[in-house]
Each structure stands twice: as C-alpha cells, then as structure tokens.
Amino acid sequence: MTTPADPAPPAERRVPEAVHRRRWAILGALMLSLLIVVLDNSILNVAIKTISTPEPTGLGATQSELEWAINAYTLVFAGLLFTAGLLGDRVGRKKVLLIGLAVFGVGSALAAESGSPVQLIAFRAVMGLGAAFVMPATLAVLMNVFERDEQPKAIGIWAGGVGLAIAIGPITGGVLLDHFWWGSVFLVNVPIVVIALALMVWLVPDSRDPNPGRIDPIGVVMSVIGLVLLVYGIIKGGQLADFTDVTVLSTSGAGLLVLVAFVVHEKRSDHPSIDVTYFKNKVFSAAIGAIALVFFALMGVTFFSVFYTQSVRGYTPLETGLLMLPLAAAQLIFAPRARLVVDRFGYKATTTGGMAILALMLAAFAGLEADTPIWILEVLFFLMGTGMAHIMTPTSVVIMQALPREKAGSASALSNTFRQVGGALGIAVLGSVLSTAYRNGIEDKLPPAARHEAGESIEATLGFAAKLGARGDALVGPANDAFLHAMHVTAFWGAGVAAIGAVIVAVFLPGRTPAPEREPKDTELVSADH
Numbered sequence: 001m002t003t004p005a006d007p008a009p010p011a012e013r014r015v016p017e018a019v020h021r022r023r024w025a026i027l028g029a030l031m032l033s034l035l036i037v038v039l040d041n042s043i044l045n046v047a048i049k050t051i052s053t054p055e056p057t058g059l060g061a062t063q064s065e066l067e068w069a070i071n072a073y074t075l076v077f078a079g080l081l082f083t084a085g086l087l088g089d090r091v092g093r094k095k096v097l098l099i100g101l102a103v104f105g106v107g108s109a110l111a112a113e114s115g116s117p118v119q120l121i122a123f124r125a126v127m128g129l130g131a132a133f134v135m136p137a138t139l140a141v142l143m144n145v146f147e148r149d150e151q152p153k154a155i156g157i158w159a160g161g162v163g164l165a166i167a168i169g170p171i172t173g174g175v176l177l178d179h180f181w182w183g184s185v186f187l188v189n190v191p192i193v194v195i196a197l198a199l200m201v202w203l204v205p206d207s208r209d210p211n212p213g214r215i216d217p218i219g220v221v222m223s224v225i226g227l228v229l230l231v232y233g234i235i236k237g238g239q240l241a242d243f244t245d246v247t248v249l250s251t252s253g254a255g256l257l258v259l260v261a262f263v264v265h266e267k268r269s270d271h272p273s274i275d276v277t278y279f280k281n282k283v284f285s286a287a288i289g290a291i292a293l294v295f296f297a298l299m300g301v302t303f304f305s306v307f308y309t310q311s312v313r314g315y316t317p318l319e320t321g322l323l324m325l326p327l328a329a330a331q332l333i334f335a336p337r338a339r340l341v342v343d344r345f346g347y348k349a350t351t352t353g354g355m356a357i358l359a360l361m362l363a364a365f366a367g368l369e370a371d372t373p374i375w376i377l378e379v380l381f382f383l384m385g386t387g388m389a390h391i392m393t394p395t396s397v398v399i400m401q402a403l404p405r406e407k408a409g410s411a412s413a414l415s416n417t418f419r420q421v422g423g424a425l426g427i428a429v430l431g432s433v434l435s436t437a438y439r440n441g442i443e444d445k446l447p448p449a450a451r452h453e454a455g456e457s458i459e460a461t462l463g464f465a466a467k468l469g470a471r472g473d474a475l476v477g478p479a480n481d482a483f484l485h486a487m488h489v490t491a492f493w494g495a496g497v498a499a500i501g502a503v504i505v506a507v508f509l510p511g512r513t514p515a516p517e518r519e520p521k522d523t524e525l526v527s528a529d530h
Helices: 017-021 023-052 063-091 093-112 117-145 151-179 189-203 217-240 246-268 276-280 282-312 317-323 325-334 338-367 374-402 405-445 448-454 458-508 515-529
Strands: none
Touching: 017 023, 023 063, 023 093, 023 117, 023 151, 023 189, 023 317, 063 093, 063 117, 063 217, 063 405, 093 117, 093 189, 117 151, 117 374, 117 405, 151 317, 151 325, 151 338, 151 374, 217 246, 217 405, 246 276, 276 282, 282 317, 282 338, 282 374, 282 405, 282 458, 317 325, 317 374, 325 374, 338 374, 338 458, 374 405, 374 458, 405 458, 448 458
16 A cells, blocks of 8 residues: 555556656557558548549549448448457557558558549559558557556547548548549548658557467458458449348358357367457447447448438538538547546436437437428537437446557457448448438329439439420429438337447446446556566
C-alpha cells in the first residue's frame, strides 16, 4: 500500500517516458491514417452517381459494377483484418502500419487513373488490402503508448475521429466532384498518405508481442477463407435481395462452416492465432456483439438516408454531405467525453442508454415524409451520433482492456472484423428489405415490360420516368410514396436490431468496474513487458 504522499511505484508506468511525452502527437498521427481509410469509403458513396455516367464524365459502370467497386474493398478488408492484426502483434505494429499506408496510397493513385470499371474494382481491392493493415494497427499502437488510466480518453478521441471521417467524406467528395473529375476522390488520398507516412516514421514507436509463439498458418488461412466466403454470401444476398438463393446459401454457409472449423482448430492448437477462450468472457463477447449490431443498424440507415435526401428531397451530393454533419458533430463532441459518463454511471447504464437512443432515432425515421421540415432530420442525426458515441467508446475500451496489451493488435482486429461483418450485413439485409418493399409498392404502377429493371430502386424508376419525357412525370409521385413506405419498414427493422443490442449490453456489461480488480492484471503485464 502507498500513502497519498508517496510517489507512484516506477513499475506501474509501462510506457517509456520519451513516448509518454509525445503520446498526444502520436495519437494525432494515428488519427490521420485512420481518417483516410474511413474517409475513402464515405467519399465513394457520393461519387457513385458520377462513376456510373458514361465516358468521358464517368466510367459508364453498371449497377453491379458499382456495387463491386464498393464490395471488392469490403471483401479484402474484412477477410484480412484479423490476419493483419496478428501480423502487427508479431512483426511490429509500426512496420505493418507503414506497409499498409503505402499500399493504400498506391491503390488510391491507380484507382484514380482507372480506364474501366474492371480496373477500378481491382484497384479498390488493393486499397482494401492496405486498409486492413492500417485499421487494427492504429488502435493497437494507441494501447501501447497510453497508460491504462488514459486509454478510455484516447479511445474516445479515436472513436470521435471515425465519426468525423464518416461525415466529412461526403462533403469532401461533393466539393471535389464540383471542381474536378471523378478520379479526384481517390487521388486526394495520396498527399495525405505521404504526410501520414512521414509522421509515422518520425513519431510512432514500434511495439510487438514479446512472446508471440509459433505461427499458426492453418488458422490464419481458415480465418481468411471463412470471412471472405461469409461476407461474399452476405453481399450477394443483398444484391439479389434474396437470401434463399443457392449461391448465397452455399457461400455464406460454407463461410460459417470454415469459421466453426477455425474455432475448433484454435481450441485444440497449442499455438492458436487467437485464444478463443476470450469469448467465454461474457463482457468481452457482449461488447463485440454490440459493435456489430450498431454498425448493422447504422450502415443500413445511412444507405437509405442518402436516397431519401437526394432522390426524394432533391438535395445535391454536397448538400447531402452537409446534412450528415450533425451525426459527426455529436460523435466528435461526446465520444471523448463518454468515459466521464461511464465513470459516473458505469458501462451498463451508459451503453444501454446509447443503444436505446439509437433505437428510438431509427424508429423516428419511420415518421419522415417528403415534406417533413429538414431540421427534424438534423435533430435525428445529432441524437443518433450522441447515442453512438456512448456505445462505441465504452465498448471499445471494454474490448481493448479485456485482452493483455501484447495482444492489442488481435483485440483491435477482432473488434474491426465484427464491425465490418455487421456493417456488410446491415447494408445487405436492410438494403434488400428496402428494395423488396420498394418493388412491391411500385410494380403495379410500371408497365409490365419495365417492371424488373425500373422497379429495382427509386433511382431506376426516376431514370425510366426521365426517358419517357412528359409521360414519365406521373411516375415521380408514386415512386416517392413507394420509397417512403419502404424506408419506414426498413427503419423499424434497424430499430429492432438496435433494441436487441440494448438488451444484450443491459444483461451482460458490468455496472462500474472496480479498479482493484484490474490491478493484478497490470502488474502481470509489467512483468511480461520486461
């Protein structure tokens, strides 16, 4: 026991003094690398319409090619996240971060110069490869440059940065497309990558697991195959709006089987890639499940809100981006402060409250109509961001502090993998709910020969109406009505998923975690570090 006058024992500080002094500058450099990876996906959403325009304005990409330009990135990213986290723990997180950034920068430059949709899809996959190595490494480095008591604050700022990137992406994309050609949305990454690489080399210390054990090649390969098959099946189901299709069932089923086999293999292995017994910790599992459910609901809703603002309300891509700002502002304001709420009320109350707010706001989308005052949408976005900030920060802290510091890369990769799979599922499942409900509402208003193609989405119907000239004007009202009904149905589905998340965190997350329980772990880590 130490008296209040005593200095803290030197063993308690595990971060070298030189690193500790520049920790906030290091966090800034990490945020920059994180920013471009997250920013890029949200930028692309705005550029989709332009890329689909025939040359020379765009590439003349079909709906299917556009989806694969997004999905090629997601597929490679989700498939390799876990492996990248393991590699960072083993060979050094700084090295992995630098390689990932360089690959991402090269992929961005090549994507900007794509001459065809097929080339764009291939280079987007290269960008996904780089991003997979960047994302888990940023959080893993953060865990190794901050002391345990400062980690919640740092993770809060990190989570706020993710929210900021998601929102400024569409604004940046809108500005670039107003002044430059479509490739500028990718080329803008290159100078940022160069600055981030210079800052990384200068500021960020390298860290790795001192006792990594032997490599588990079978486990690594199984995790990649299982995740790629599962995510591919999910994406395909969303594209076809039919999850009973043979291709969908066989690929996602095979993916699940491989992942089950991976878990069995890891349990039996004497040198596993991931210690699956971590999932026996109900708090850890509930936190990871909550992150997946939040992104399921969020990605599905942002997907349909873009169509609502642009197709129904007639806003430009740039204006749509600006309308999303309250979502980011709330995350930026509240994510770094969420730890104070946790200190006051505990993890359970904070995250359950956040999930409940998110569920209510998603349900409120069912009240939006074509003439609803736009400030109501802004309030919904701000409250959604507030709810998310009080979920993402506490659950990220729980996940990262549940595993030893040496395994920070694996913990971050697991969290990011569940987030990616949850987001992909959200877009696929809620996207297919939206398109099925829309098709059912519009089909009888369309001529039989045009029902299949023109009934695919509100954009397809409005495109068909434009071709008909004055005769097509009669389709605009029914298209808006059908879309609004479909959006209301989808919003309730999203709210239901968020409500399930609220129940999970209310049951399994702890109230306040007493500090003494963590002390033994800290001292064990000290001895492991030396």
